[in-house]
Amino acid sequence: MSGFDLSGLKASFGGERVLGPLSLRVREGEKVALVGKSGAGKSTLIRLIHEQVGRNSSLVPQDLGLVNALPVFHNVFMGQLDKHSTWYNTLTLIRPFAADRAAVKDLLNDLGLAEKLWIPAASLSGGQRQRVAIARAIYRNESLLLADEPVSALDGPRAHQVMSLLRDRFATSVIALHDVELALQYCNRIVGIQDGLVELDEPSDRLSSSDIMSLY
Numbered sequence: 133m134s135g136f137d138l139s140g141l142k143a144s145f146g147g148e149r150v151l152g153p154l155s156l157r158v159r160e161g162e163k164v165a166l167v168g169k170s171g172a173g174k175s176t177l178i179r180l181i182h183e184q185v186g187r188n189s190s191l192v193p194q195d196l197g198l199v200n201a202l203p204v205f206h207n208v209f210m211g212q213l214d215k216h217s218t219w220y221n222t223l224t225l226i227r228p229f230a231a232d233r234a235a236v237k238d239l240l241n242d243l244g245l246a247e248k249l250w251i252p253a254a255s256l257s258g259g260q261r262q263r264v265a266i267a268r269a270i271y272r273n274e275s276l277l278l279a280d281e282p283v284s285a286l287d288g289p290r291a292h293q294v295m296s297l298l299r300d301r302f303a304t305s306v307i308a309l310h311d312v313e314l315a316l317q318y319c320n321r322i323v324g325i326q327d328g329l330v331e332l333d334e335p336s337d338r339l340s341s342s343d344i345m346s347l348y
């Protein structure tokens with residue numbers, strides 16, 4: 133099961149409410165776009181969902197969470213770190229196993245990054261770094277994706293290619309997106325956040341971009 137049903141989600145900073153309280157039920161197979169203006173609470177909501185569903189999800193955080201000193205291979209492999217023993221992970225740090233090298237390379241190939249396999253993450257562009265974080269999430273091999281603006285640094289064709297890949301690789305997803313057209317095209321449910329509360333929750337095929345723009 134990759135869906136979830138969470139209630140009582142709320143967050144405050146410095147005593148000031150920034151999110152909730154709100155409930156969110158996501159059924160298996162739903163591709164949810166979280167939309168809303170900057171500061172509405174989308175990242176906070178993704179973080180709270182991740183805290184609750186934890187290891188049973190693949191996360192692409194807004195700051196990507198890459199280890200700059202490590203090559204792309206190891207950053208992607210990290211998606212499965214908690215699924216292997218300590219000795220396996222230690223050996224992989226020194227000399228990765230052939231099967232893992234092949235699997236990571238295949239995935240990077242799909243993301244146009246195969247030639248960067250052994251390049252340190254520090255040497256990559258913003259868009260390449262974003263694709264490494266996406267590869268790490270796919271490599272984790274969970275059916276629920278939680279992603280915070282995963283294609284914000286990608287150009288148009290590449291953003292479409294990655295959104296299509298994410299739609300195909302994950303049964304269920306919750307993705308914060310500022311691009312309303314991508315949200316409507318690749319997600320089947322739109323949840324609009326305003327001042328930390330759900331202001332809109334509709335299937336994508338009942339909405340146009342102008343319906344969503346009222347949140348901005």
Ligand SMILES: Nc1ncnc2c1ncn2[C@@H]1O[C@H](COP(=O)(O)OP(=O)(O)OP(=O)(O)O)[C@@H](O)[C@H]1O
Nearest residue numbers: 145146150168169170171172173174175176177194
């Ligand atoms: N660590 C923090 N300390 C204090 N306030 C915070 C912190 N993180 C978020 N906030 C506040 O919480 C509110 C929601 O922020 P959040 O990052 O969830 O919004 P968002 O919709 O994801 O915005 P964006 O689209 O710009 O990423 C904002 O008012 C923000 O200033």
